[in-house]
Every structure is written in C-alpha cells, then in structure tokens.
Amino acid sequence: MAPPLPKALLDDGLAGLQHNVLTGQLENLVQWARARSLWPATFGLACCAIEMMAAGGAHYDLSRFGMEVFRASPRQADLMIVAGRVSQKMAPVLRQIYDQMMEPKWVLSMGVCASSGGMFNNYAIVQGVDQVVPVDVYAPGCPPGPETLLHAIITIHEKITSGEILQRRSEGAGPLVIEQRDGQTERGVRIGTAR
Amino acid sequence: MTAVETPAETIDYHARLRSGRGVLRMSEVEAAQHGDKLADENDETMLMNMGPQHPSTHGVLRLMLELRGEQVMRSKPILGYLHTGMEKTAEDLTYLQGPTNVTRMDYASPLFNELVFSMAVEELLGIEVPERAQWIRMLMCELNRMSSHLLFQATNGMDIGAVSVMIYGWRDREEMLRLFEKITGLRMNHNYIRPGGVAADLPDGWRDDLLRIFDTLPEHLEDLDTLLTGQPIWRERLQGVGMISTQEALDLGATGPILRSTGYAWDLRRELPYLRYDQVDFDVVVGTFGDCFDRYAIRLNEIRESMKIVYQILEKLPKGDYKALDRKVTPPPRARIDESMEALIHHFKIYTEGFKVPEGEVYVAVESPRGELGCYLVSDGTSKPYRMHIRGPSFVNLQCLPHMMADSLIADTVAIISSVDPIMGEVDR
C-alpha cells in the first residue's frame, strides 16, 4: 500500500511542495547522474580481464556503483576499461571501438601492460595505451586486484563529478600511428592510417 | 540432425580433415574483396566477422564465418590480437626471471606455465628437486586446475546464457584465489614455482584455509549439477553440438578435455607421470560422444578428481626443504646472507647474472587444464635461454574449431568456442 500523501499536497496540490524542493546547479546534477551509472564496455584483453570479471562477481560487486552492466556494444558504453596488454595488431581495433563510443566517454587503463607496456618492452606490444586513446585513470598492478580496480573506478567518479560536462573527450585523441619496431630502422615503419 | 546419418566407422576422417570441409582459408585482403564484389544471385553465402571484441570469444579471438542463412559453412579463427612476443622476451631474461614471463601466458592456470618452464630448466641442469617441493608443486597445480575449471564453469555458463552460473563459479574461484594470495603473495601470475623448487614454504594455517574451502566446495559443485547438468535446456544447448571424433582429435593434435571427451583416455598425469602423480590415486574422466556436453562434464568432474588428489597430498606431504640446496641455482635464505660472505656472493650472482645452464635442448610437457603444455628449451651455456618455445594447448586445440563448427548453427558457435576453453594469452603468447 502506498504511503498516504502529505496533507499539504492534498490541500494545495503542487503548491504544497514549496518547502521541499531542492535547488542546485544543472552541472552537478549531470555529473552526479553520469558518475552513478557508468556503464563499462567489455574490453577484456588478457590477465586483467579475469580480475575485471572478478570485480563483477559477488565478492566485489560492481553493481554497488551502478556498473554491473558490461555492454558488449561500444555504442551503449561510457567507460572503456582497457584490461590487458595491447598488441600492435589490436591497437587499430581498440581505437575503432573507442571511436564508436558515444560522448561523454572515459578510458581506464587497467594494469601496467595497458599503462606502459609493462614487462613486455618488445616489438609486439604498444608501450602504453595512451598512445592510441586518451586515458583518464591508470590502475597499477600486474594484474591489479579487484580492490585496485575499485579504487580506480572511484577515482574516475571523482574526476567526473569535478570535471567539465561539455568537454568532448575524443578531442584529446591524436592520430593513430602504429610503429613496427625491429630496432634496425631509426624510426618505426608506419602501419595503419594516420588521421 | 540429418535423418540418415553415416555410420561413424565408414567416414574417412583422414581425408575429411584435408578436404577443406569447414575450414575457411582466406586472407584479409581477399575477404575485403569478397565484400566488394557482388556475388551472383544464386550465391547465398555471406562472410561475417565475429570478434576480436566480442563478449563470448574469450578475450580477443576473432572468427571469420562463412554463413548460409543460419548455418556455418566454413570458419577461420584469426589469432594474434594478443601476441606479446613472450618467446622473444624470454631470450632476454635469465632463467630465474623466466617464470615471471611464462606465468603470464595462460593466465587462468599460471602455475602450470611456471611448472613446465622450471621442469625444463631442471632437466637441463640435471638437478634434483627435494621431495617436499615436488609435493607442494603438485598441490598448487591441482588447486590451480580446480580454479581454472571453475573459471570455465563461470564463463561457459555466461556464454550460453546462464548468467547466474557466472556468479556461482566466481564465488568458489575467489576463495581459491585468496588461498593462492596467502601462499604465493599474488592472486594470479604468481611466479611461485621456480627452477629448483618453489619460492617459499607453505605459510602457517594454509591447511585450515584449504579444508575450509573443501568443506563447502562439494556442495557448491552440486549446485552446478542442479543448475546445469540435469537441466533440459542446458542439455539441449550442448548435447550433440560441436562433435569431434577420436581420429580427428588425434590427427589435429588436440589434447586435454577435447581428446578425452571423445572417449580416449589420455592424461599425461597418468600416462607419462611427472612430479609424484604415480603415487596418488585418481580417475581420468573421459566422455563418449566428443560433444560440448562431454567437455563440460569432464571439466566439472575433474574438479572432483583434483579434490581427491589434494586430499591424498594432504596426507602424504613430506617434511623437508622446499627448494634445492644447490647454492648455484637457488638463492640462500635471507638470514644466511647476514652471517655468511659466501651466501651474499651467491645471492648477488644469482640475482645479477643468473646461473649458467649447460648446453643442450629439452622438451618437457605437463597436463595443464587445457591439455599438453610443453616447453622446448634450448640452452647455449649462458644464463639466458637461447630459445624458449611454449607449446600452448589452447593454440593447437583451436584448430579443432572449424571442424567442430562445420554445418552447425550460428547460435551454437558460442557454445563450441566456450567448450574449447581457449585462453588467448597462451594461444598468441
């Protein structure tokens, strides 16, 4: 049974609400709404993806943050968690998925491999996903435990609630250049399209 | 399900595997051209791309599917999206650093990678590993097998649509990972098994923690039985899907649950025992039909077999050293460094230039949760491997995919991929 309506509302209609209205800035409301249901795209690559899934499990429960809906379609996602090492072959795919995401969008680089190449400083791995897409928060660890991921997510929430609401994130993304490194040429051979 | 089925004995599998049935061989360029040119009106086939960013391709597997309506005619797995160059990196790391590298290959069962690398190095060095270290390795590997199969149950359920099973699988895996964290210091990528033994002895209270997990695990496995094994929908989705015969599996080099699902009892723990598997009693679980359901059931029951092994290990675990006392190979205990100049020198040498391994080449294999995990190691007498090659079971098993998927429905592809249980880190390395 629904609770009875307050007497003021019954007597005066909406006018009876006059002392109960909260006022605030539209900006705050938008930021609050964005931070409280940040849907991640499933972008599991390697070991970190397993820990990302563990964070979605019962012990760590990402749904506390309104984030349990991992979207398979980048069109429906707000946050890309790059979980794992990004190879030269994967980088164009990653960039394409980032471009497909709708504004506003954020990127979380999970683990040292995504953040800096980690222990794999060789021909195959992109040394940091920030060479491909703009990154908002880096989570350290190899792999970061679910707690570290949760901390990174809380950090990104703070960033959302304190940032600008009209900024277009993809403007920070430079052209996509994938370098073929064999150590013999001074500069890498460029593969893929620079835009 | 065709009305008239050819009896299995009359099929020439050798010829069928090479007939191009189910296997699509087409490069990116050709595929792009295929899309451009308008096929003639009678051509009802279509090329479809699946992955590498797809929720149920277990990471970054990509498939090129040739479809006729809902039916998969041919398919091609495209790999390399997680190629990490680990075999190249291994040539630049000392033997002591090696496990750090290989453990990141098959990230669902990292301890097996460390084990096979360490065993190859020990074989080249010709050193004996103490008894207790062997048993600790066995204990950890069996626990890892259980956590890996629990991960399979979680992802397999999720792929097929039983999303709550994912939570069930993670529940027990999480307990297992906490035990790993207590013993090795890390939840994954432990670097615990090292040439010469293990990194540290088992900590206080590990036995109680382990038994506490085992108190609830059988019950939780029965939950899975209730939720999945007996359910008509689950059986409909898996039974008779992705069939493969023994001959095909052998010809394709498939190992592990895929080979066993065809009724061929081949388990390296039993057939070519390593560690101390000849001293424990366990059953090799085999299937009958080689379909997805058999592969699911084998993995579920292997968790129970592993429990059986672990109980025996708990009884038989001997006292003693947890690593070889060869000071040229394993670092001295921390306390010795303060009092002995020699220990300090050994410690310094091992961590700066590493230990030298005699020339030679060796191939060692263990039974990982996915099949035969092998390591081919070539040493040129220095402290770094000259060549380190890992034979990843997922990589070879993935070759079964086109043959399993031939003539199946597109809705079944996800079930078939999931039943192969590929870990892309190990496929691409």
Next chain:
Amino acid sequence: MTDAAIEEVPAEPAPPEEAFGALVTWSRGQRVLHPTRETYLATVEALRDAGFIMCVDVCAVDYLLAKHGRALPVGIEAERFEVVANFINPAERSRIRTRVQVPESDPTCPSLWPLHAGTEGPEREAFDLFGITFDGHPDMTRILMPENWQGHPLRKDYAMGRIPVQFKGAPSS
C-alpha cells in the same frame, strides 16, 4: 624412466645409431631423430606407422648466434635454422623428436600437414616468426603478426624492438 634412458646412450666410438631412416642422438634422455629435408616426410611417415600418431608440436630455432656447435650426429651438417617436431606414441607412452636442418639460403621445409593435420597452426607460426616456408602446407600465411608486417620477429637478427621508457608529465629539470 629417465635413468634407463640415460644408460642407453652409446659410448663414444659406437657406430651411429639409426632409426626410422634417420640418425639418432640422445638429449637428456630424450630420443632425437635427425632426418634431412629429403628424408623428413619418409621418417615421419615411418614414425606414424610405428605408432607415433600424435604430432604435438612443431617449432623452429634460429642458430645464427649460437656460440658453440650443436650436438649433431656425424653426417648432418649444421645449418642456420632447425625445425623441431615432437611426437607421441600413445600405445607405448613414449615421445620422440625430430630436428631438421634448414639452410638460410633456402628456408623451406616439407610440411607435415598431409600426415598430421594439427601441424597447420604451428607451421604457420614458424613461418610467421622465422620465415621458413613449408612446402605442401595449405595456407602459408602469417598467423600472429599483422598481415602487412615486415620481417620475422623471432629471428636472431631481428632486434627486440625495445624503446626507451618515457615518463610523460614528469618534471624535466
């Protein structure tokens, strides 16, 4: 098992051991066959008929920088590349390995695909990472690297491709 195998290692002056049409050496108690490129397929076929029905692995090694000579039987000349294949005999529960020398000037080798379909992937990998072409393989294309990649990364003259670590946003005093 290992001890018994070690005892079978022939003493120094013994005549060269031969099996399945190839010379045999022992490496840490493991039996290794050394067929030439010409006898490779015949050896593997003989192995298959003898019960080695599973080819578990094919890989390649680049011996460009190997400081010392390899332990090869007399009559086998060391070349830059080596193609290594591992076989299992499930009935006898035994393993065997073949090592084929492949020269740098002509990096080709017969494919095992007609005999063991499971070598398709590993041989593509060896082609991708070492540039060894396998004759008779149905699909000799790159498997791990992008299709337009140049060079073969696991060759010893292909550098690691390491780049110096950069610290973005660090104060540049």
